[in-house]
Amino acid sequence: MSVLWGKKMVTQKQSRSALLVVVAAALFACSDAERAASSRAPADAQEPAGQAIAEPSAAGYERNAYFGDLHVHTTYSMDAFQFGTLATPDDAYRYAQGEAIRHPGGFDMQLVRPLDFYAVTDHGVFLGVARAGADTSTAISAFPAMQPIHNLNAPENLTLASIPNRRFRAWIGGLRKGMADSEALRAAVADTLRTTWADEVAAADRHYIPGKFTTFAAYEYSTIRDDGGSMHRNVIFRGTRDLPDAPFNVLRSPDPADLWSWMDGLRRSGVESLAIPHNSNKSNGQMFELATWAGDPMTLSHNEQRARNEPLVEITQVKGTSETHPALSMNDEWAGFEIDPYVAGGGPLRVAKPEGGYVRDALKKGLALEADGLGNPFQYGFIGSSDTHTAAGSYDETNFFSKVGLLDSTASLRGSVPISDDELQVLKLSDADSSSFYVASDGRRYLQRNTSAYGASGLAAVWAEENTRESIYDAFRRKETFATSGPRMQVRFFAGQGLDATMLEETGGLSRAYTQGVPMGGDLTAMPGETPSFLVWAARDAQSAPLQRVQIIKGWIENGVTHERVFDVACSDGLAVNPATHRCPDNGAKVNLADCAFSADRGAGELRAVWKDPEFNASHKAFYYARVLENPTCRWSTWDAVRAGLAPRENLDAVIQERAWSSPIWVRPAGAGA
Numbered sequence: 001m002s003v004l005w006g007k008k009m010v011t012q013k014q015s016r017s018a019l020l021v022v023v024a025a026a027l028f029a030c031s032d033a034e035r036a037a038s039s040r041a042p043a044d045a046q047e048p049a050g051q052a053i054a055e056p057s058a059a060g061y062e063r064n065a066y067f068g069d070l071h072v073h074t075t076y077s078m079d080a081f082q083f084g085t086l087a088t089p090d091d092a093y094r095y096a097q098g099e100a101i102r103h104p105g106g107f108d109m110q111l112v113r114p115l116d117f118y119a120v121t122d123h124g125v126f127l128g129v130a131r132a133g134a135d136t137s138t139a140i141s142a143f144p145a146m147q148p149i150h151n152l153n154a155p156e157n158l159t160l161a162s163i164p165n166r167r168f169r170a171w172i173g174g175l176r177k178g179m180a181d182s183e184a185l186r187a188a189v190a191d192t193l194r195t196t197w198a199d200e201v202a203a204a205d206r207h208y209i210p211g212k213f214t215t216f217a218a219y220e221y222s223t224i225r226d227d228g229g230s231m232h233r234n235v236i237f238r239g240t241r242d243l244p245d246a247p248f249n250v251l252r253s254p255d256p257a258d259l260w261s262w263m264d265g266l267r268r269s270g271v272e273s274l275a276i277p278h279n280s281n282k283s284n285g286q287m288f289e290l291a292t293w294a295g296d297p298m299t300l301s302h303n304e305q306r307a308r309n310e311p312l313v314e315i316t317q318v319k320g321t322s323e324t325h326p327a328l329s330m331n332d333e334w335a336g337f338e339i340d341p342y343v344a345g346g347g348p349l350r351v352a353k354p355e356g357g358y359v360r361d362a363l364k365k366g367l368a369l370e371a372d373g374l375g376n377p378f379q380y381g382f383i384g385s386s387d388t389h390t391a392a393g394s395y396d397e398t399n400f401f402s403k404v405g406l407l408d409s410t411a412s413l414r415g416s417v418p419i420s421d422d423e424l425q426v427l428k429l430s431d432a433d434s435s436s437f438y439v440a441s442d443g444r445r446y447l448q449r450n451t452s453a454y455g456a457s458g459l460a461a462v463w464a465e466e467n468t469r470e471s472i473y474d475a476f477r478r479k480e481t482f483a484t485s486g487p488r489m490q491v492r493f494f495a496g497q498g499l500d501a502t503m504l505e506e507t508g509g510l511s512r513a514y515t516q517g518v519p520m521g522g523d524l525t526a527m528p529g530e531t532p533s534f535l536v537w538a539a540r541d542a543q544s545a546p547l548q549r550v551q552i553i554k555g556w557i558e559n560g561v562t563h564e565r566v567f568d569v570a571c572s573d574g575l576a577v578n579p580a581t582h583r584c585p586d587n588g589a590k591v592n593l594a595d596c597a598f599s600a601d602r603g604a605g606e607l608r609a610v611w612k613d614p615e616f617n618a619s620h621k622a623f624y625y626a627r628v629l630e631n632p633t634c635r636w637s638t639w640d641a642v643r644a645g646l647a648p649r650e651n652l653d654a655v656i657q658e659r660a661w662s663s664p665i666w667v668r669p670a671g672a673g674a
Helices: 032-037 058-062 078-082 089-096 129-134 144-149 160-165 169-181 183-207 256-268 300-309 359-371 421-426 469-478 509-516 636-643
Strands: 064-072 117-120 214-216 218-221 233-237 273-277 312-317 381-384 437-439 445-447 459-464 481-484 490-496 517-519 523-526 533-539 547-558 561-571 606-611 622-630 659-662 665-669
Touching: 064 089, 064 214, 064 233, 064 312, 078 129, 089 117, 089 183, 117 183, 129 144, 129 183, 144 169, 160 421, 169 183, 183 214, 183 218, 214 469, 233 256, 256 273, 256 300, 273 300, 312 359, 312 481, 359 547, 359 561, 359 622, 459 469, 459 490, 490 509, 490 622, 490 659, 490 665, 509 517, 517 523, 533 547, 533 561, 533 622, 547 606, 561 606
Parallel strands: 064 117, 117 214, 273 312, 312 381, 381 481, 523 665
Antiparallel strands: 064 459, 218 233, 233 273, 381 459, 437 445, 459 481, 481 659, 490 517, 490 533, 533 606, 547 561, 547 622, 622 659, 622 665
8 A cells, every 4th residue: 555645646657749839949950062062981981990998807797887968068059059058068067066057047957966977068060159159259259140149148138038039040041151151251160169179178178087077078960851850969089189179060961971980080090989879769760760861771881880880879868768669669568758759850840750760679670680681780788868958967857957948947938837928928929829839628828848748867877897988988888888767776787698696696796797698788699499597687766766667678580570578577566577468567656746755665676687588589689678667756747837836737747657778688699690
């Protein structure tokens, strides 16, 4: 029996209807002329020599879990500046270490617990240009193209009343036209980009404290399809020595293969980096489509180059979770977690095509490509991150300040509480048509915003020997990584012969797990007639809800057809997995929507299991990853409503189940090759 009771209890998600109005955002699409002028990667690009990456060893049991964020925007990103963000990379790193910094909406943002690592990933295109152009004391501000944004973020302009004027499409068009017509403006933009990049790298070095807090030089390569589909990547450098004087950006080429060739070239000169795709859910099915950027069939060399440069994928962030989609995983009851279903580009909201946009689907496509002799470009390890545009990640449902600065700085702007007539007047929406609103059954009007689909997510986590650039980066490369939707749950996942539960209990047991098997991110060769064991362990975040269950997700290819299945392998509260359904019984955990209290007598602090696939076939190529679910808790939109003394908006999820995902382990038949 639950120890907490309230006026209204829920244990399942409430349905979410379509959201119809998008916050104006900067677009990073190139013109046709720029595409035509871009250089192409050679079709026969070969793997370059480069820095050696550390391999797993018997010392792996000494690895610790470190948590961080690899997707952070500051005032140097054009769109973040548009949203009113003034925080610099130095501010971002101070925030990650526990200091308070200012939100554009006028309140402080501060973490309860510092993070272990952080990477500022400002957009490489027009890096620092908006900030410099708005500052009328700079030389670049004197160009006519900069006049529309002069003093945009002066103190008197950082108001909600300024939101209707924060539209950058016309300014971007004018800037591009100005650059086409003026060599002097082109030179000024290039110089601003170089000096801003130098400051970003210097800021990473200023705040790097080996053994305590790790920073990475990084940026976002922001490319987008003509239909608005997001194809963005974050580029993370292992070190800060001998870096290029400017990041490779979409103005040089919108084709990610050209980014990979640039990275390969840097690697040949000793500069190691990796790229992390994100927001595949908003790519309109194009992030993992089985074609090149130009629409040509994939080749082995193309796929090997992609796999070499993109070992990780960002599976969850503020703009939705990209693990899977209900339309793709119809037998997965948890597939609908924090779905942001819309195409990334500006303009009216359009629902994105799910196929080709979600990670589990990509993992299965990778098996099929490999079976056809084309390699596996989608053999990803998992991370989460925030994609904050305020320099400060908002990872906590109880203290969610969203993503886009002024534009979603209040609960009514996020669409979680009703909008008042006074606010509509300030926002110049008094005469907006009905499509701009959701009208609840009680007659209250809410803004229809894509921000209502945002989530308080997520975090990147690694198992590494120490908190240093080298150790954490090497964990990225070997994919000993996991993702969380915000809470700091810990997950261990191994596969091999002869693994047993004592490996998680006895001194030196993890050393045996590393030597007798492989950790998350690894490859295991299945021997004929033998079924490998999977060892999974999960620990709750003491500042979040207890754990409800641990699952193992399997994907495999059989006779050219891919399949997937979800197995519960560990249940809380002494419950047992039903061998027929492969599910744990409901543990009875509840949430009180009146105050967001959750059951205190349900769930576990730790769950562990040694599991063998009851349907294992040693001739099938397969992947397995662990998914850990907490008990239900209030979603951020419900917290907004509770603080306003209102019932939650009826077409938004009232509760969620926070979760963590291990990176997969790939199991291959003997003789199948890597």
